[in-house]
Amino acid sequence: MTTPLLEVRDLTVRYPTSVLAVDRVSFTLAAGETLALVGGSGSGKSSIAAAVLMLRRPEAGSVRFEGRELTALDERALRRLRPALQPVFQDPYGSLSPRLRAHDAIAEPLRVQGRWDPLTGPARVRELLDLVRLDPGLARRRPYELSGGQCQRVGIARALACEPRLLVLDEPVSALDPSVRAGIVNLLNELRDELGLGQLFIGHDLALIRHVAHRVAVLRHGRIIETGPAGQVWAAPADPYTRELLAAGDLLARVVQ
Numbered sequence: 001m002t003t004p005l006l007e008v009r010d011l012t013v014r015y016p017t018s019v020l021a022v023d024r025v026s027f028t029l030a031a032g033e034t035l036a037l038v039g040g041s042g043s044g045k046s047s048i049a050a051a052v053l054m055l056r057r058p059e060a061g062s063v064r065f066e067g068r069e070l071t072a073l074d075e076r077a078l079r080r081l082r083p084a085l086q087p088v089f090q091d092p093y094g095s096l097s098p099r100l101r102a103h104d105a106i107a108e109p110l111r112v113q114g115r116w117d118p119l120t121g122p123a124r125v126r127e128l129l130d131l132v133r134l135d136p137g138l139a140r141r142r143p144y145e146l147s148g149g150q151c152q153r154v155g156i157a158r159a160l161a162c163e164p165r166l167l168v169l170d171e172p173v174s175a176l177d178p179s180v181r182a183g184i185v186n187l188l189n190e191l192r193d194e195l196g197l198g199q200l201f202i203g204h205d206l207a208l209i210r211h212v213a214h215r216v217a218v219l220r221h222g223r224i225i226e227t228g229p230a231g232q233v234w235a236a237p238a239d240p241y242t243r244e245l246l247a248a249g250d251l252l253a254r255v256v257q
Ligand SMILES: Nc1ncnc2c1ncn2[C@@H]1O[C@H](COP(=O)(O)OP(=O)(O)OP(=O)(O)O)[C@@H](O)[C@H]1O
Pocket: 015, 016, 017, 019, 020, 021, 039, 040, 041, 042, 043, 044, 045, 046, 047, 048, 204
C-alpha cells in the first residue's frame, strides 16, 4: 500500500480557554487529490488547517506528512519541511504586504529560503506568474493596484514558489467577488492536476466545493459527521446536518445568481 501524502489520526485541538475545537478527527489525503473540509462557522475547519500546518500543536493525535510524524518534529526540523506544506488564506489583500510589488511578493519566499539566484530568479518569477495565469505586465503592481482575484493569484504563486506537495486552502475564494471565484477554483484544479498537488480545501459552500473536491468530510462541533466521495455526499447526503448545509448552499447560489 502506498503511503498517503497526509494522514491525520484522532486529531484533537483544544484552546487555552478550554474550547475543544477539534475532537478526534481522522482523514487521509493522496497526492493529486482534493479533500474538502466543510461545516458551519466554528465547526473546527481552520483549527484543523492550523494543526496540519503545525502552526498550532494539537493536544493529541497524529499528523503524518509523507510518512513523517509532524507532531514529533522540533521547530528546526519543521522549518525545513514547511516549504512542502503551503497555506493559501481567505483574505487576498491581508496575506500580501502592501509595500511589495507582485514580482517581489513572489520572489520573497525564494529569498527567505536562500533559493534566490539573481541570474535565474526573475525567470522563475515569470514562470510562476505564468503558472497562475497572471499577465506579466501586472508584476510591478502593488496589492492595492490589483483586483482581489489577481491578489489571490499572487498569493497562490507565492505558495507555489516553495514547490509544495500539499496546499492547505483555507476558504481561498470566500472573500472574492462571486464573478471571479470560478476562475480561481478552476486554476486550483488545473494546478493540482498539472503538479500532482494534494489539496486540503476548507470551505462552507458545498455548491462550490462540488466542483473542486474528490472527497468531502463534513464537520460539526469539531467532529467529522459524514465523509465520502463529493458526488455521493452531494447526491445522497446521509446526515440531516449535511442536508441542511446543502440546502443553505443552494439558497445562497440562487441569491448570488
Ligand atoms: N484562538 C482561539 N482561541 C480560543 N478559541 C478559538 C480560537 N480559534 C478558534 N476557537 C474556537 O474553536 C472553535 C473552532 O473554530 P474554528 O475557527 O476552527 O472553526 P471554523 O469552522 O474554521 O469556523 P469559521 O468558518 O467561522 O472560520 C470555535 O468554537 C472557535 O470559537
